[in-house]
Amino acid sequence: MASSVQRVTKRPRIWHAWAGxxxxxxxIGAVVADLVERRKESLVTKYLEDHPAPPDRETEQAQEHSYFPYTTHKAVTDAAIRDxxxxxxxRASLTDRTSDEATGDLESIFAEFDRRTYRKIIFYCSFGGHEYVxxxxxxxTMERDTEEPGVRLVVESADPGWAKQASAEISEEVDKGSQRWGIIHSPFGMVGVTFVLWMLLATLIYLLTTLANFDWFIRSILVTIISLIVALGLMLIELTxxxxxxxxxxxxxxxxxxGVRGxxxxxxxxxxxxxxVAVNTIK
Incomplete structure (x- = not known):
């Protein structure tokens, strides 16, 4: 009895930060486009293998002008291949800072691309419309100014070999621009950066209120000013x-x-x- 189980291989991957x-x-877009073209060819080949043509009419002593099984199969096959x-x-999709979106082929999208105004670019294949796909x-997806990872890849296929190959080829190209400091965008990385900034602020307050030779009134004013600066900084920290x-x-x-400069x-x-701190401590 034939198995009714349908398997789908999934190869998701993320990169926290990318620059190039x-x-x-x-x-990168060209690699994705080439993978789609090769997948299309392999799906057409698989369909032809699963639906072989019947013998042509010359070998079957059929009627002189038509052979229904053969001509019908050819019409159905041609329609399936077109589908x-x-x-x-x-397809490539480009979204700018005003949320205007343009969709088209690779050449037309990059003809409109402006590195100063882009917000998100997506390379994808609109699979659908036939049982084989x-x-x-x-x-x-490649996006800036987002709390999600900057680059997100999703590959799913009924063919495990193609899913692994597609993920490997795209990853190889994306890795060339992957940033080592991208870990900062992970939850642990953000906690680490926040901790360092708070320690710097606490040290600054310590220097101004403890080591400096100010009386209590001046110190109180300094603490108040620093507290206001910290409050304002917290409001702007996400943008910064x-x-x-x-x-x-x-x-x-x-x-x-x-990120390197930061x-x-x-x-x-x-x-x-x-x-x-060291200089003031020595004094």
């Missing part, structure tokens, strides 16, 4: 955080990732604070 040039981004090809269409899914550590960034030629600023501030 527009050319790198376009190469499969129509169901396997690569209903289990397929390929979606690569995503500005310093974008989840996705398109770089100009020779430009470095903002870590440099924090490290410099931390070093300055440590030196200040």
């Amino acid at each position: 040039s527009a050319d790198q981004l376009e190469r 499969i090809e129509a169901a396997c269409q690569f 209903e289990k397929e899914k390929l979606l690569l 955080y995503w500005w310093m550590f974008p989840s996705m960034q398109i770089l100009a030629d020779g430009e470095r990732s903002s 870590l440099g600023y924090i490290a410099l501030l931390l070093l300055t604070t440590v030196i200040a």
